[in-house]
Amino acid sequence: MAPLFVVSDVHGYRNDLLEGLAEFGLTTEDGRWTGGADAQLWVLGDLTDRGPDGIGVVDLVMSLQEQAPEQVHVLMGNHEALTLGMARFPESKFADSWIINGGLASDQIALTDRHLDWLAGLPLLARAGKHLFMHSDTTAYFEWGSSIDEINETVRRTLSAADDLDGHWDVWARLTSRYHFSRRKGTSAARQMLEMLGGERIVHGHSIIGTLIGRPSVEVTDPVAYADGQVLAIDGGRYDGGPLLVVRLE
Numbered sequence: 001m002a003p004l005f006v007v008s009d010v011h012g013y014r015n016d017l018l019e020g021l022a023e024f025g026l027t028t029e030d031g032r033w034t035g036g037a038d039a040q041l042w043v044l045g046d047l048t049d050r051g052p053d054g055i056g057v058v059d060l061v062m063s064l065q066e067q068a069p070e071q072v073h074v075l076m077g078n079h080e081a082l083t084l085g086m087a088r089f090p091e092s093k094f095a096d097s098w099i100i101n102g103g104l105a106s107d108q109i110a111l112t113d114r115h116l117d118w119l120a121g122l123p124l125l126a127r128a129g130k131h132l133f134m135h136s137d138t139t140a141y142f143e144w145g146s147s148i149d150e151i152n153e154t155v156r157r158t159l160s161a162a163d164d165l166d167g168h169w170d171v172w173a174r175l176t177s178r179y180h181f182s183r184r185k186g187t188s189a190a191r192q193m194l195e196m197l198g199g200e201r202i203v204h205g206h207s208i209i210g211t212l213i214g215r216p217s218v219e220v221t222d223p224v225a226y227a228d229g230q231v232l233a234i235d236g237g238r239y240d241g242g243p244l245l246v247v248r249l250e
Contacts, residue, residue, distance in 0.1 A: 004128060004249045008044035008135065008205025009077070009235040012051025012104070013244055014060055020246035031060050033067040040128060041068075044205045045077020045135035050102035050239040054083075055110035062118060076122035076155070077135035077206065078175035084119055084159060085168045087111050092165055097172070102239070120159040123152040124175075125197065131249060132199030136206040137181050137233070139189055140174040148197055178207045181231045190230040201225075201232055203249070208237030217242030 005024060010017045021027040026035040035041065043061055048054030064072045082101060085094040086108060125141060125148045126133045134141065144154040158167040181190045181202065190202055209224050210217040217237030223245060224233045232249075236242040 001129075002038040002040055004040045004042070004131070005246060006042045006044060006133070006203055006234055006249060007244065007246045009046040009208075009238065010043070010051070010057050010244060011046055011049060011079070011102070011239045012054040012057055012107070013238050014053045014056040016238060016244040017057060017060065017246075020244055024246060024248065027064065031063060033064050033072070035068065035071055037068075037071070039071060041072045042126070042128065042133055042203075043072070043074045044133060044203070044234070045075050045122075046079040046205060047074075047077075048083050048107050049079045049098075049104060054104060054107040055115065058115055058119075062115075073126060074122055075126060075133060075135055076119070076124050076175070078172060080119050080122060081159075081168065081172040081175055083107065083111070084116060085165075085172055087116060088162055088168065089165050093169065094172070120162075121156060124155055125151055127197070127199050130200035132194060132197055132202045134202065134204050136175050136178060137202075137204045137231070138174070138177040138206075139180045139193060140177045142193075142196075143174060146196060175206075181227045182207075182212055187227045187230065190227040194230060201230055202227075203232045203234060205233075205235040207233060208235045208240055208242065209233050210237050210240065210242060220245075223247050 022029050047057040086098040141151050145151040209220045217240040220236045220242045234245050234247050236245040238244040
């Protein structure tokens with residue numbers, strides 16, 4: 001079976017991402033893909049904001065996709081939606097949310113139309129083998145449809161309308177919801193999502209592991225499985241002092 005790797009919530013820490021990928025032999029230290037034709041890399045969103053070089057992360061991931069289009073895959077996180085909203089509607093309600101959530105002027109200044117087109121076209125959900133990949137630990141995805149293809153296409157159409165403020169805000173707002181699999185009925189929520197969308201385990205970022213296990217991010221060292229093993233959280237909380245986890249899945 002081809003080796004399968006995931007990483008999420010890079011939040012501008014480009015050097016950390018390169019270091020983590022290089023440790024597994026997926027890239028060189030200068031960003032050339034060396035994972036061959038078999039390894040699969042999934043980046044589960046939140047490339048920008050909070051950290052020092054969000055657009056540097058975007059450029060790196062876009063370059064890796066161009067070098068290995070069949071091996072490198074990227075999903076949309078809530079901060080991709082926020083980046084788009086702020087760029088397209090800078091004088092709107094997005095401005096306050098962008099500031100509150102770690103938006104950096106340097107990221108916005110460096111954005112090009114090519115970046116914006118790429119961000120707007122990112123899928124929200126994907127499945128690889130037994131794994132169902134998503135950025136946010138939320139069931140709000142079902143508000144866009146009942147299948148992976150329908151959900152991805154609904155949001156793609158919404159974000160293709162560059163003048164649709166309310167549509168952009170809706171994508172951002174829904175993707176910020178979290179903890180749907182760790183609540184009292186979280187196990188059944190995860191089971192329902194897997195039954196409808198396929199797969200045996202949900203893999204997500206968004207909610208940092210420390211908030212799920214009640215420990216500071218500096219003490220996090222590994223991903224955490226929960227909801228009777230149906231869900232795997234991989235965001236170590238890099239911006240919160242934790243590690244940027246590049247995880248090889250079973």
